[in-house]
Amino acid sequence: MSSEFGKLLRISVFGQSHGRAIGVNIDGLPAGESIDLQELDAFLDRRKPGKSPLSTTRKESDAPIFLSGLEHGVTCGAPLCAIIENSDQHSSDYQELQDKPRPGHADYTAYIKWDGHADMRGGGHFSGRLTAPLCIAGGIAKQILSRHGVHVGAHLASVGDVEDLPFPLRPDRSLFDAVAAKPFPVLDDAAGERMQALILEARQHLDSVGGVIECAAVGVPAGLGAPMFEGLENRLAAALFGIPAVKGVEFGAGFAAARSRGSQNNDAFAVEDGEIVTCTNHAGGILGGISTGMPIILRTAIKPTPSISQPQQTVSLRAREDAELVVRGRHDPCIAHRAVPVVEAVTAAVLLDLLLEGHHGTF
Amino acid sequence: MSSEFGKLLRISVFGQSHGRAIGVNIDGLPAGESIDLQELDAFLDRRKPGKSPLSTTRKESDAPIFLSGLEHGVTCGAPLCAIIENSDQHSSDYQELQDKPRPGHADYTAYIKWDGHADMRGGGHFSGRLTAPLCIAGGIAKQILSRHGVHVGAHLASVGDVEDLPFPLRPDRSLFDAVAAKPFPVLDDAAGERMQALILEARQHLDSVGGVIECAAVGVPAGLGAPMFEGLENRLAAALFGIPAVKGVEFGAGFAAARSRGSQNNDAFAVEDGEIVTCTNHAGGILGGISTGMPIILRTAIKPTPSISQPQQTVSLRAREDAELVVRGRHDPCIAHRAVPVVEAVTAAVLLDLLLEGHHGTF
Amino acid sequence: MSSEFGKLLRISVFGQSHGRAIGVNIDGLPAGESIDLQELDAFLDRRKPGKSPLSTTRKESDAPIFLSGLEHGVTCGAPLCAIIENSDQHSSDYQELQDKPRPGHADYTAYIKWDGHADMRGGGHFSGRLTAPLCIAGGIAKQILSRHGVHVGAHLASVGDVEDLPFPLRPDRSLFDAVAAKPFPVLDDAAGERMQALILEARQHLDSVGGVIECAAVGVPAGLGAPMFEGLENRLAAALFGIPAVKGVEFGAGFAAARSRGSQNNDAFAVEDGEIVTCTNHAGGILGGISTGMPIILRTAIKPTPSISQPQQTVSLRAREDAELVVRGRHDPCIAHRAVPVVEAVTAAVLLDLLLEGHHGTF
Amino acid sequence: MSSEFGKLLRISVFGQSHGRAIGVNIDGLPAGESIDLQELDAFLDRRKPGKSPLSTTRKESDAPIFLSGLEHGVTCGAPLCAIIENSDQHSSDYQELQDKPRPGHADYTAYIKWDGHADMRGGGHFSGRLTAPLCIAGGIAKQILSRHGVHVGAHLASVGDVEDLPFPLRPDRSLFDAVAAKPFPVLDDAAGERMQALILEARQHLDSVGGVIECAAVGVPAGLGAPMFEGLENRLAAALFGIPAVKGVEFGAGFAAARSRGSQNNDAFAVEDGEIVTCTNHAGGILGGISTGMPIILRTAIKPTPSISQPQQTVSLRAREDAELVVRGRHDPCIAHRAVPVVEAVTAAVLLDLLLEGHHGTF
Known part of the structure; x- marks a missing residue:
């Protein structure tokens, strides 16, 4: 097992990019939670490709079909399974890759691990497309968290060397909503313009570029997480x-x-309106693995998309000799901006899981 | 539960800094493995304090007592429990801290989580001292790994702004041994001198400084790890x-x-002596969560020791008002250099755990 | 999370009896294993209802649709998700039960746990119908195990007080196949006749009857399982x-x-053809949680179907007073005979999981 | 890993019968719980041998030494590790067994699993002695549960063919206390006399006898546990x-x-004083894996002690031929009565773990 995470809330992702369907099974969702499907769709739209020259022209339908766990829009306690059927696949693009692993991709490692049996069309189970079911899970988690006062938001902190402003000391829901509503998820739109120019320039050079995503969670009560290996x-x-x-x-x-x-x-600690806060937040809201009550702040580094159209050096697995490869197909020159809601989704899912464990430090 | 990690090899750490003993229970060690206790002691010595002005003057005896799992120096299959008895504790130094949490420490979060019941003398269960049992586990893992051709080594990549050289593309065991034998664990001794000067300068200013540790593992076969959430x-x-x-x-x-x-x-992939390798290693030996066969390369950021002797602003938990704190006791102006073997230990333990799972991608 | 089991092979079951679909996600299957879908269908048929007056007249289509993990009939390493779409549901039969929990069913406990939000139509997630996805997972596991010399079989050891013969000391695959091919899964057909008479008699009295299933696994190598809490x-x-x-x-x-x-x-231990065996097998092939190499033998007690058509005393949850209930719908007077392949399925899945862990007692 | 169980409350047992110490590490205990050490000792005494001709004459000191997690008799949140030092070992008794595995013991399976490296003196890690640390964990759990209204008790339901009375429909704490205070843990002392006679008779015949333990837990709220694989x-x-x-x-x-x-x-369900109860309790307080609020009732079958003094047929592992064995040493003619508190301990630990998860079915 490997495509699962969580403890009381267990999220299992399945599917290959060009298989029949991809999906997610969420076991342990609290019962009685209304899920706003329009809000969920809007969230899923944020990672969807095909909307601008900044991303692949592939059209992906991310419309989730709920097989279980949701009755009349309300969670019923049983595991919630949702799938997305696949379409618009150009599997022929991937023929050559069965012999010539793409640099920077999991083609080679999957080939070794699964002894040549991996279905790597479109990246197979390693495809970025698998982040769509993650977003279903995370989008649901975000809605439940919001109802309990915990809000999760993210922005693109940098693309290449172009940096956005950091989150302020105390970001709030309205800031998260404002960023989420933008076509390009930054705090500083001028920086966003420069990032987009950089992405388009990379595309022109048949290249790609990486970025950093900053994510925040506010409203997390102090005392969440546990020491050493089960901390936040x-x-x-x-x-x-x-x-x-x-x-x-x-x-x-x-x-x-x-x-x-x-x-x-x-x-430094301080008392503010009777609450204990910190005056700065270099700790990212976490000390000893446990939340301080200040915003949780994290950043993830996203590498440049490995699928670039320049000729690249690789090997022929069959001939066991060096070979050249030109990756065909429609690829994103940058995935960092599309990954912003994915980071939110995963963060929200983990926080919901931890909150369900409760403040079990004392009975 | 929280102070445990691992799947087939399960490592549980227990103890508080000023309690009767600290220790580790290792469940799932393969049987029949000889453990060289002198080599283990030498490894534990690398994290021990009290050896130079660069670290605390506390003397910690890290002599492990093996309660189970090891008979005549050979693992017997049953869980291996080893403890270190505590001594040289100045618990009185910590009286004030029960009311005034130290900035940057877990005092406050532990207080909240355990509702005032935490034993935080010397940092309690959150103390850096708990890395000693981790090193027992990791030191044992390192010996077993070495016997199977996997070698783990680390160095101090930076202190403050002073940087060591990075590991070369293909570090090897002799390089790891050379660094481990040095009093200050760097590749470039000139950089090491500047780092030490920086640490002493921080101490003089009643301050502390952070650093980065780079760790490598060589000999890890391709195909280890699994997609999405169980990757390396x-x-x-x-x-x-x-x-x-x-x-x-x-x-x-x-x-x-x-x-x-x-x-x-x-x-880029290439064939070298019939083996598939990569010409650079920006992936750190990991693609799609799975090892490529190239060295595993990772870096961890270590924050500056929070216990500094300057007056700091905090709060009184009882009075619920702002307060000033001067942390007393003997503290390290930098712990990054002492954490080098700890990063090796944890890395080795995780790799041994994954290797015990085996190449189970196929039967 | 709760509807999952396994460690390296992780099996998650989802769905409610009258929801859109039920299914299973299997994460960690070895890659490159051919799955004979006809053989799988034949296995699923063994638990299907609607075949005789001994079971419910509900027709359930158990045709699995494979969404992922299986390409051209061969496992590809990625999680295998298979679903069964629901049909032939008489949800109206279940209206009354929302207020009046059926004795012996999970209606009441699900109501409490999920605070009235449970979807209990047809038993919801607690329905025996959920054993169909379990059989998909187990049927696949059985095929893989067989290829590696491990065979799992079961028979109905008793219904009420009528007992079948026990398995012989060394059952084998041909015996398992013979029982599986019978319309009523017993070793002694005369006993089977008496059992069937007993079931029909129970049905006539608007009653139901329980039974015991005996399951065996042969070919399990000695040394599988681990002491105390991870034993077979x-x-x-x-x-x-x-x-x-x-x-x-x-x-x-x-x-x-x-x-x-x-x-x-x-x-007693003995040497037989150079192999160490036991002369009897009261241990069921397991000592200290670890396999001896003799057949694994286990029995499970199946309670009488709680859904009986006699008037029963229950409560009205709304009125919080005693009430009478007559369960309507089409129910099995006995489910023990249909559960025989389910016990095989679960046993096979657990054994495959343990075999994938390998003989990790030594490196 | 294998000698661990639990999810939020994780209990790890370590030690070999004749090693330096045995012990338990309990991670996840709630903080702030007073532990009455005298009450714990009294609980541990119930499983201690050497008190009557009904058990082995070995004297085992079960005095726990607390290394961590308990300060001034109160849990502090950090993992609680307690050990019992070993003494009164006659390891020489076990020399012969290294070659000749005892029928019914784990000698052979441990030999296979750990490739001859197992330390099986006194049964090693498989010894009944390892139930002492289990009782430390369970005794602590029992005290915490009691404080929250959950009481666990057990009695010897049968020895051989001699049966005690079953627990009444609603056993209570005072009944549990009464049984616990008896030198022989039965409800019906006359049955207890016959059981003891049977045990002594078995001992006279150099034989041993098995038994059944019935355990009950009262005060468990309805709604605990979860469907399918995480049920009670x-x-x-x-x-x-x-x-x-x-x-x-x-x-x-x-x-x-x-x-x-x-x-x-x-x-049948009924309303009693406004509470929903069942009129009988054939479900043992569990429907669909979830507690009904009625007493949890379980029974465990304990096999007859395999160490008997009659000559037995076994094999020589070295010579790989049949051999005769006479087990020496001091063994219990029955362990079922001593196992009564152990069943209580394990039941209590599991219930505490589940209660710490909380009623997480809804937020």
Whole structure:
């Protein structure tokens, strides 16, 4: 087993990019939660391709079909399974790749692991398309969390060297909603323009570019998570690395903390309106793996799309010799902007799971 | 449960810094493995404090007592439990902290989670001291891995802004051994001198400084790990964030990948002596969560030690008002160099766990 | 999460009896395994109702639709999801039950757990119908196991007080096949006749009757399973109690062992053709949770179908007062004979999971 | 890993019978719970041997030493590790057994699993002695449960063919306390006398005898447990089969249900003082894996002690030929009566774990 995560809320993703359907099974959702399907569709739309020259021209229908767990729009306690049927597949594009693994893709490692039996058409089970079912799960989690005062939002922190503004010390739901409503998910639209120019320039050069996504969760009560290996950081990172192309995860100041001093990095505590808060949030809302009550702040590094149209050096698995490859098909010059809702989705799912565990530190 | 990780190899850490003993229970170790206790002691020595002005003057005895699982120096299949008895504790230093949580520490979050019942003397269960039992587990894992051709090594990649050289494309065991034998674990001793100067300068200013640790594992066969949520990155990150003070984890190029182009970041495949390799290793030996056969490369960000001797702003939990705190006791101005073997230990334990699962992609 | 089991092979069941579809997601199947779909259909047919007066007249189409994980009849390594669409539902039969929980059913407990939101039409997620996806998973596991020399078979050991013969000391595949081919799954057809008479008699009295299923697995190598909580007995029992109506599980002599003496119950070891065997098998092939190499023998107690047509005393949840209930709809007077392949399926799935873990006691 | 169970409350048992110490690590205990150590000692005394001719004359000191997790008698949130040092070992008794596995013991299966490296002195990690740390965990769980209105008790339901009375429909704490205070844990002392006579008679014949333990838990709220594979039955059975010598587990009517009719076995619902109850309890307080609010009732079959002093047929592993064995050492002619508190302990631990998960069916 491997395409599952969660403890009390267990999320299993299945499907190959060009198989019959992809989907998700969510076991452990609380019963009696209304799911607004329009709101869910709007959320799924945020990761959909085919909307602009910034992404692949593939059209993907992400319309979820609910097989179980949802009756009259309300969760019934039983596992919720939703699928998305596949269509608009150009499997012929992938013939050559069975012999010549694409650099930067899982073609080779899947070939080794599954001894040549992997169905890698369209990236198979490793395709970014599998993030659609993740978004179904996360979109549902986001709705439930919101009802309980926890809001999750994200923006594109950088593309290549172009940086967006960081989240303010106390982002809130309205800021998340505003970013989500934008065609390009940034705080600073001028930076967003420069990012888009960079993406288009990469496309022109038959190249691709990476980016960083910053995600925040507000309303998380202090005391969530547990020491050592079941902390917020452990659980979030374990799930976030499941998003294809994520190569780094950091919390709060993250790698920048390694370059700073204790006197700068420590967040002073203060009493504000009777609540204990921190004056800065280099900890990203997490100390000892446990939430402080301040916003949870994390960033994930998304590598540049490996599918580029330049000729690349690879090997022929059959001939066991060097070979050249030109990847065909319709690919995104950048997936970081489309991955923004995916990071939200995974973050929300993990937080809901932890909240369902409850404040079990005491009885 | 929270202080445990692993799947077939399950590692449970227990103890509080000033309790009777700390220890580790390792369930699932293969039987019949000789453990060289001198080699293990030498490994544990690498994280021990009290050896230089670069670390706390506390003397910690890290001599493990084996309660089970090891007979005549050979694992017997039953769970291996080893403990370290506590001593040289100055618990009185921690009286004030019960009311005034230290900025940057888990004092406050543990207080909330356990409703005031946490034993936080010396940092309690959140103390860096808990990395000693982790090193027992990891030191044992390293010995078993080595016997099977997998070698794990690490160095201090940076302290503050001072950077060591990165690992070469193909580090090997002799390089790991050379770094491990040095009093200060860097590749470039000149950089090491500058790092040490920086640490001492921080100490003089009653401050502390963070750093980055780079870890490599060589000899890992291609095909280890599984897609989405049980990949090498997921499993390693989940465990590495269990090391106190880790705030970021990245693999291969990591966050730098987010700033690069696909044409740069993709690792070309090539056939070398009949083996399939990659010409660069921006992937850190992992594609789709699965090992490529190239070295596994990861980096962890270690925040500056939060215990600094400058006056800091905090709150009084009882009075629920702002307060000032001067942390007393003997603290490290930097823990990144001492954490180097800990990162090796955790990495080795996760890899052994995954190797025990075997190449189960096919029967 | 709750409707999942397994460790490296993870089986998740979803669906409600009268929802859109029921199904199973199997994560961790080895790649490259051919699945004979005709053989699978024949296996699924064994639990299908509507074939005789011994079972409900409901017609259930159990034709699985494979959404993922199976390409050209061969497993591809990715999770295998298969669904069965629902039809022939008489949901109106269940209106009254929303207020009046059926004695012996999960109506009341699901109502409490999910605070009135459970979809209990046709038994909802608790329905015996959910054993169809279990049989898909188990039928696949049986085929893979057979290819590796492990064969699983079962028979109806008793209905009410009528007992079949027990399995011989060394049952084999041909015996399993012979029983599976019979319309009524017993070793002794005369006993089978008496059982069927008893079932029909129960039906005539608007009553139902329970039974015991005995299951065997041969070809399991010695050394499978692990001490204390991950033994064969723990893992098998945990999964077998997931079959609706199972109220007891025993291995080897089981409860009869509690009435016997050590001198009778101990299985003498002997060398037979160079192999170490036991002369009897009161241990059911399991000592210390670990397989001996002898046949695994287990029995499960199946309670009488709770849905009987006699008037029964229950309560009105709304009025919170006593009430009478006459269960309508088409129900089985006995489900033990239909549960025979289900017990095989679950046993096979658990054994495949354990075999995938491998003989990891040593490296 | 294998000697662990639990989900939010994780219990890991370690040690070999003749190793340096045995122990338990309990991760996930709620903080702030006072543990009455005298009450715990009294509980541990109930399983201790050496008190009468009914059990082995070995003296075992079961005095737990708390290494962590308990400060001033109160749980502090961190993992609680307790050990018992070993003494009074006659390891020489076990020399011969390294070559000649005892019938009915794990000697042979451990030898195979761990390739000859198992430490099987005194039964090693498979020894009944490992139930002492289980009782530490369970004794602590019992105290916490009691404080929350859940009480667990057990009695010896049968030894050989001699049966005790069953628990009444509604056993209570005072009944549990009364049985626990008796030197021989039965409801009907006359039956207890006959059981003891039977045990002594078995001992005289150099034989041993098995028994059945019935356990009840009262005060468990309705709605605990979850459908299919995380139900009370699944979780309890998985843990109970971890007790050495348990070969069967049943709930409520259990195997007797398989011999009865639906009209008998169904428990009618009724309203009693405004509460919904069942008039009988053949379900053992569990429907669909979820608690009904009625007492949880379970029974475990304990096989006769395999260590008997009669000559037995076994094999020589080295010579790979048949051999005779006379087991020496001091063994119990029956362990069922000593296992009564162990069944209570495991049941309590599982229930506490489930209660910590909370009623998470709804948010």
